[in-house]
Amino acid sequence: MGFSEINGNTRVCGLFGYPVEHSFSPAMHNEAFCHLGLNWVYLPFAVSIDKLKEAVTSICSLNLVGVNVTVPHKQRVLQFVDELEPAARIIGAVNTIVNHNGKLIGYNTDGQGFVQSLASEANFYPRGKKAIIIGAGGAARAVAVQLALSGLQSLYITNRNQEKAEELAWHINKSAATAISTIPWESNLLEQSVAASDLVVQATSLGMSPHVDQVPVFPFHVLTSQHLVYDLIYNPGQTSFLKKAATQGSRTMNGLGMLLYQGVLAFQLWTGVKAPVEVMRYRLLQQFDPK
Ligand code: NDP
Numbered sequence: 589m590g591f592s593e594i595n596g597n598t599r600v601c602g603l604f605g606y607p608v609e610h611s612f613s614p615a616m617h618n619e620a621f622c623h624l625g626l627n628w629v630y631l632p633f634a635v636s637i638d639k640l641k642e643a644v645t646s647i648c649s650l651n652l653v654g655v656n657v658t659v660p661h662k663q664r665v666l667q668f669v670d671e672l673e674p675a676a677r678i679i680g681a682v683n684t685i686v687n688h689n690g691k692l693i694g695y696n697t698d699g700q701g702f703v704q705s706l707a708s709e710a711n712f713y714p715r716g717k718k719a720i721i722i723g724a725g726g727a728a729r730a731v732a733v734q735l736a737l738s739g740l741q742s743l744y745i746t747n748r749n750q751e752k753a754e755e756l757a758w759h760i761n762k763s764a765a766t767a768i769s770t771i772p773w774e775s776n777l778l779e780q781s782v783a784a785s786d787l788v789v790q791a792t793s794l795g796m797s798p799h800v801d802q803v804p805v806f807p808f809h810v811l812t813s814q815h816l817v818y819d820l821i822y823n824p825g826q827t828s829f830l831k832k833a834a835t836q837g838s839r840t841m842n843g844l845g846m847l848l849y850q851g852v853l854a855f856q857l858w859t860g861v862k863a864p865v866e867v868m869r870y871r872l873l874q875q876f877d878p879k
Contacts, residue, residue, distance in 0.1 A: 594629060600650070601858050602631040604643055604665075605658035609634075612875050613656055616851050619871040623864045628653075635661065644668040647687050654686040654858045656851075662726060669694035678763045679733045681726060684854040697853035698727065698846065699734025702820075704853065705845025708865075712787065712816055715739030720771075720781050722804055723791030724752040727820050731789055731846075732756060736764035744781040746771040748792075774805040782810045788833070790819040795827035803828045811836035822847055823876055848872055 603613050609632075617630035633655070635643040640661050645668075647655060657665050662681040666672065669685060669692040676682045682694035706712040714735045721732050724747035732743060743766050747753040750772060757768040771777050782788060788811070794802040806829070811817065817833035822843035830840040848869050855863040 591629070593627075595627070597627055599626075599628045599653050600631065601628065601653045601655060602633050603656045603658060604633050604635040604640070604661055605656075606634055606636050606660060608632040608658070611658065612847070612872055613851060615875060616848075616868045616871050617855060620855055620864050620868050623867045624861060626859065626861070628859065637661070637664070640664060641668055644685070644692065647685060647692060648690050652687060654684065654854075656854055657683050657685060666694060668692075675699055675730075675734060675737060678737070678759065679730050680759075681730065683850065684857060686857050695854075695857060696730055697850040697857070699730035699732075699737075700853055701848070701850030702731045702818075702846040703734050703738050704849040705841070706787075706816075706818070708849070709845050710816055710839065710841060713738075714787070716741050717786040718742045718744075718784055719787035719789060720744040720746070720778075720785045721789040721791055722746055722806065723789075723820075724749070724756045725791065725793070728789070728791035729756055731791060731820070733760060733763070735787075736760045736766040736768075740764075740766045742767040742769070742784075744769050744771050744785065746773055746775075746778065746781075748773045779807045779810050782807055782815075786814070786816065788815055788817045788838075790817070790821070790827070790829045793821070795819070795824075795829055796821050797823045800824050801828055803832065806832075808832045808836055811838045813837035813839075815839070816841070819843060820846060844869075844872065 621628040665682050672694045676694045676696040679696045684695040684697050686693045745753045753770040794804050815838040817838045818841045819827045819830050820843040852863040
């Protein structure tokens with residue numbers, strides 16, 4: 589349906605963030621609603637930090653089905669929802685809220701989106717596998733927790749700010765059986781951790797457009813065709829990190845799949861309907877051109 593068909597029965601969901609102008613989510617979700625003929629609409633809401641509480645309260649007052657939550661609200665919003673699903677609680681961040689008859693449930697589909705993209709696009713399942721993650725910011729946290737909850741055997745974490753890596757390790761240790769070790773930033777120990785890993789996740793912002801030449805210090809020579817190397821960055825589509833990994837024969841993936849599947853999972857939580865994944869992927873790709 590088009591906007592001229594919005595009527596009294598239209599279900600409304602959206603995005604709370606600040607800013608929201610550059611988000612790809614409205615186009616992705618509205619395309620999916622349109623494709624399935626659902627009388628739904630997804631709207632961007634620019635919510636400043638001091639208005640977050642009021643905005644969350646308005647989900648019930650306005651009878652919104654739910655919202656996505658993005659920067660800078662993902663952590664702060666935790667205190668305003670009624671219930672948290674386990675991954676959101678352990679990650680300490682919410683990116684999706686569902687309005688269940690006036691009760692607001694906070695989910696985090698970022699990490700689940702990452703794991704889903706591994707399964708759907710690389711036939712890679714974390715159970716029993718070993719991984720190393722470079723970075724310990726918000727995205728790394730969601731990915732690391734979800735890998736651990738998905739049965740990863742062991743995880744190495746390295747981050748410029750070592751304290752953040754230690755804190756993340758401690759957090760995961762409380763909730764999952766995965767063996768966690770932290771590796772000092774740029775240390776020689778990286779070589780053996782990478783050699784022992786099946787999956788390498790680049791989760792820092794180094795290499796993100798426009799700073800496309802930035803790359804974390806990393807022992808690329810240790811990579812082989814047995815490694816799957818995933819950069820969470822989706823712009824550019826192929827970072828310098830992925831290019832270097834590819835020259836070693838490793839399989840590589842960019843962050844588009846994580847972006848897509850976090851949306852797919854949110855869509856399914858709100859509508860209860862199977863999301864049209866390829867329609868959503870196509871709409872995302874139309875919005876930028878991964879090289
Ligand atoms: P955060 O700001 O929370 O974390 C940034 C991370 O990058 C930290 O680990 C930080 O280290 C590290 N970092 C930044 N600058 C440097 C530097 N100069 N040298 C070394 N390390 C550095 O950001 P997010 O976790 O939200 O995002 C990280 C990346 O993931 C971004 O590129 C983002 O685009 C991508 N992303 C992708 C998503 C997807 O759906 N594909 C979703 C969300 C994010 P330190 O702690 O030491 O500062």
